Amino acid sequence: MKPLILKCANLIGETGLYRILRPGRIPVFMLHRVTSGDVCQPGEITADQLRQYLSYLSTRGYQVLSMDELLAILDLKKAVPSKSVMFTIDDGFFDQNDVAAAVFDEFGFPLNFFVITGLLDKELWPWDDQITYALNRTTVRQADFQFPSGKSCSIDLDNANTRQAIRAIRNALKGEKQEHIYEWLKAEFYKKLSVEFPNEIPKEFRPMSWEDARSLRKRGHGVYPHTCSHRILSTLSSEEKHYEIHQGQQRVALELGFNPEVFAYPTGRPTDYDSTDINELKRAGFRIAFNTVPDYVRQGTPQYELPRFSLPQSESAFLKIVNRLESLSFSNWHH
Ligand SMILES: [Zn+2]
Incomplete structure (x- = not known):
């Protein structure tokens, strides 16, 4: 879409028109690395940019959902609020606690972490x-x-x-x-590649600690498992699938003192998990799981295939998703 048209569309979006036209949709965003500097790599976002997005949501009265609130909506115990959005962040690196959570705390918004338990245990890095x-x-x-x-x-x-x-x-x-x-x-x-194998996790890929994770939960954020090793589940044997799902769940339960019922698939494309994984998740007592298909979550979305949007680096792309304008794209009309 051309910038001016997009700008107009976003202004109309703020009136809530698209939410009325296409109701009951919740954008769930997925973050990865968050930097405190002013430049970022693909897949990253700066703390300042993130602050701008949250400030937009805060001043316009958006509700940033906690995982429990989303579960209540999916269980039909609660209606979909017209201005709602949710945030998740994957893997468990130090900046996700030090930088990302600190920005969310400024606004009192919850952030949901999916952690690779082997990373927090300092046994591996992805x-x-x-x-x-x-x-x-x-x-x-x-x-x-x-x-x-x-x-x-x-x-x-x-x-x-x-x-x-x-x-x-x-x-x-x-x-x-x-x-x-x-x-x-x-x-x-x-x-x-003649690159020396690092015997320790390099500084830029170091994890947050389990103590950080406990503190996050005390401040109202969510922490859930994202397997032990980040290996792609659909490529693993049934024993390995079982291990990744159950052991990841148990490490979180043991360290954080609650039984996690929410999961996110490593890399999360529909080909990265299969029906065996979904059955294993059900057996382990998980209630929902997220993939990385860019779409809105609705009541009735298959609970083990909840989609997520990558958090865009541009504010106009962010607003387009938040204001449900994305659901008016031609490619989405079949939904
Ligand atoms: Zn991941």
């Missing part, structure tokens, strides 16, 4: 971030890898930029058997 880390450090220009499946893959950093290579390798690995992905990184990926 395989997908390790791809980024190694490719950002390598001086090798060409490399040939053998993927866990035996498939070969080559990269040419003279002809593709690092960002493109990161995206290509991450996406290719999402379709690989991920049982031994961490061993593979060490034995193959770091080696072929």
